[in-house]
Amino acid sequence: MRAQCVRRTLLSLVLGLLFLSTAAKGKCSGKYHELLQQLRRQADLMQDTSMLLDPYIQMQGLDTAGLKEHCKERPEAFPSEGALRGLSRRGFLRTLDTTLDLVLHRLTDLQQDLPEAQHHAKLNIRGLRSNIHCMSQLLLGSSEAETAEPTQPAPVATPRPTPPSGAFQHKLKGCRFLSGYHRFMHSVGQVLREWEDSPSRSRSRSRRHSSHPALQRGARRTRPFRRDRRRVPRGQLPR
């Protein structure tokens, strides 16, 4: 268990640094599927409770009967999977980015509670946000008109700052927050997996055009990507 945790930590560290490096260089991969796969992998990695939640529970002494069940995520702390599915692709990415920004701030609050793990988690989040940025750029290039249109408001209730409370409540809140965070990343991974499963656009894209700007047609309308799951005309990137 411990070795597995160490492996995961190392892996996440490497991935985080890798993506951070990419972001630092200011270069984004123009390959949609490659980027999507990276996003999905990062989401899969971050949904793993052994990264944050499990060590937190153990460190705070919440791994006892009677307390563990109070570690469940409070409703609406993070966007639900359904809410995420209801968003357009760019809306999804924006929501994800905003949520991760808030998560970063909360993790800073947990610095004393999880000095090591939260540091690695922050690196991962920064790497993921870098890829979100690249994916947004990619989608933006394929659908410039969308930037002018209002995005579908997502039923997202982002984590709000909490009033000062006792240490016990602080422990439980941290636990619930981490539980919600992992669940949220699981949902993100599921949504991204559906993106991968949806009909391949890169094939037609690469056939018709050498890069994503060719995918402008058909992307002018903003709609939830659930509806995009219908057969997309070849050469179009999903929005």
Next chain:
Amino acid sequence: MALSTIFLTVFLLALLSLRTYQSEVLSETLPLTPESLNVSINSAHQRLHLQWTIHNLAYHQELKMVFQIQISRFKTSNVIWKESYSTTVKQNQGLHWSWESKLPLECATHFVRVRGKVDDARIPEPKFWSNWSRWEEADAQNSLGPDLLFLFPEDKLVEEGSDVTFCYVSRNHQHNISCYLEAAQIHIDQLDPRVSTFKLKNVSFIRRTGTNIFCEDPGVAMKGTVLFVSKILEEPKDFFCETQDFKNLNCAWDPGSDTTLPKQPSQSYTLFESFSGKKMLCEHRNFCNWQVAQDSQEMYNFTLVAENYLRKRRVSILFNVTHRVHPMSPYNLFFENISATNATVTWKVHAIGNYSTFLCQLELLGEGKVIQQQNVSVKVSGEYLLDDLEPDTRYTARVRCAYANHFWKWSEPISQKFSTSEAAPSEAPDVWRNVRLVSGRPTVTLFWKPLSKSQANGKILFYKVIVENPDKPSKFEGLSIPAPANSTELPLNGSSYQIHVTAHNSVGPSPASVITVSGDPGNREVEEERVNITEDGFSVSWKPQAGAPAGYVVEWCDRPQDLPCDPQWKNLGPNATSTVIDSGAFRPGVRYNFRIYGISTERMAHLLERKTGYIEELAPSDNPRVVTSHLTSHSFTLTWKDYSTESQPGFIQGYYLYLKSKVGEQCLPGFEKTGLTDDSVYCKHRIDNPEQKTFVMENLQPESVYEFLITPYTSAGEGPLGAFTKVTTSSEYSHALVLILLPMIFFILLFTIVCYLKSQWLKEKCYPDIPDPCKSSVLSLIKSKENPHLTIMNVNDCVPDAIEVINKPEGSKIQFVGASKSLTEAEFTKPTYLYLLPTVKNSPGPGPCICFENFTYNQAASGSGSCDPFPITPQVPPGQRGPLTSRGNLLKALEKNYMNSLGEIPSGEASLNYVSQLVSPMSGDKDNLPTNPPEPILCSEYKMQMALPLGLASPPPSENSRLSSTALLDQGEHYR
């Protein structure tokens, strides 16, 4: 009442004004009642803070008073605390007092009241208590939120071992609340319908993030709190301050265990100097740097205060800073004028002021050990001459200094390594020799031991060997042998030589070692004795040599005898008569030989004595190979001549002869019964002479098996009990039988030889050659009388009297009628013969016919093939000839008779052979070929057979003896 009060006041005032002019007027209304009582709650510290005033005091009046305070819980009548508080009261000055509640204040309403009494010596007795103030209520529950359940205290920080009281407040009237410490349920005491409490005693540290305690009203509410338990703050230990330069004081201490908890204030250390009044918060847990004052302050009184949320600890030291000088480490440590035995070392110190003196300690280390230690007084630079050093040796010099005026501590040392230069070797090499004959020529091998480091004084480069013939002193022979060789071989002639050996390093040679060697190996016969063993090794002793020997040498080889080795030797003085030889190379069970030589004044060695022994004897590891001989019916001889007693792991003291004994059997004379580890019983005989390697076993029983084993023994035990050897004694009569049988065999052989030599004669006598029928007189008679053309008998002349039916079944079973025996028991590979004997009236010829098989004919017939068609002469009447000459007729006739006579011979498996008593014309006379070749008939096969007509005379003995086993039983049945 008012009147009395006024009276009393007036009285007192009058009294005071009379007693002292300094006294001021007291309150006009005594006793003084506390007023304006205010109670506040500090939830974090669970304290009630009380504040009140005394209004009745006159201006600038001070009065000692004592106050009585009562605290009630839940209701005023339930007083839980009483305390008296004495203080000096001033006019309009608020008075403060606080109280810590064990029970969290949020869980209960508290009521407080106060009363006072003058407690001043200036006020004469009697003194009266004032009235109680009115009850003041302290209720923290009002500030609670709208939740249904509350648990207190929140996030309390306590030390290990404390007792902590918790309480909860429930706003649910029908609650079923359980409380837990981590996962363990806690017993609860109910204080009132809404408030319950529980107490944790002697709490211990569980984790840095605190101990979780929570209460739960299932389905309604859950509240928890964290109890932070810290370790007890320790008093700093080993607190001291020192300076290196009179500019900074470095204070350090051992803080003990860290009591800091996350999210809790950490422990802090503060340094306070009382003379200067300065205070400093230390940045580190275990040290602090204090700036020395510029006003030449020498005395310092430091107080170190350790503090955390719960406790303070303090420790103080007072010192003169000049007594706390810890100098910096010296520097610039160098060596000058390094020779083989001397070196000068210099160093510098960091000066403190202009008049400071340092005491420096110089240590010289060699091989990690301190060899020399010197103290040197130094102002700025130090210097010291190191002497008595060893040449070519690596040393380390180490210097440390202390403040000489007041020793406090040594500085950190500085060290440096150096090596002395080489010198010529100081000692001559220890030389020994071994003289032996090589190809008949005396050859000496010189050995020398390498010089020790202290003797070599440098690296030995080579050894020089000079051979001098005393008879020809002018002739030298020099030999240089590079190191690290430790031997050389020199051929000699018969005369004596003086050999000088010196060791050379880069500086020069060592003194020479001289040894005189003669061409005589000197292996004179000296009786070998056993050497004594002590705990320290072999104790070798010898008789002192007559005359004045220059010394003695004990020589040995520290490897087993059968392995080549260079000799080891030990030089001893002229007065020595014994020595102990110890070597780590000596092994148990190995025989070591020692030779003691006397060294003459001419440095010539003479063998004096020989010793041998074991550092530890062992039991023999193997048994001798025993040969049995002279085996008789009552004795045999055992011999183990090739068993070497010299190469055994101990001195062989004799042998044990074991003889297996049968149950109840008595041992042979000279044997005694003994039991072995395997519970078997043996007869044992002991042979005390180790050189006796033969033994005769006597008084044995003839034709008996004896099993024996011979094993040697040493002082450590006997050899292994291995396999026994079996010997069977011979029969008593075997000798006589041999005497009879041998002549008989001889005579039989002699007879056989004679018979062989006379075989021709015997043949002629016993079995002469068979006569040739062609040359018989009968033929000549026929030839001459009837048919001059025929040389042999014509077929017509002989009526077949028998037909041989040859049956060659392959695996089939043939059953003859009337036969009582199955043919399967016979050999199927041989044909079955059936003889058909004609009746007398069908016989064409008057005379009997002889049927025969003769190899002579066979040989003749073989020339044309044994299966050639048989010729039929035309003179033979058809009536007589047909059935026998024609194949069909013959077969028919045969078949008829055969089928009648045979039983179960299957058709197709039997063949017919016509057997004629006549020989084929071709075989007899090739010139008389028949004009009409007969039809081919069945292949004839000549076999030795015979028909015996009635009244026919018996055939010749030779023929009879060649008869096959075929016999004629009757006309119908012929079988073997």
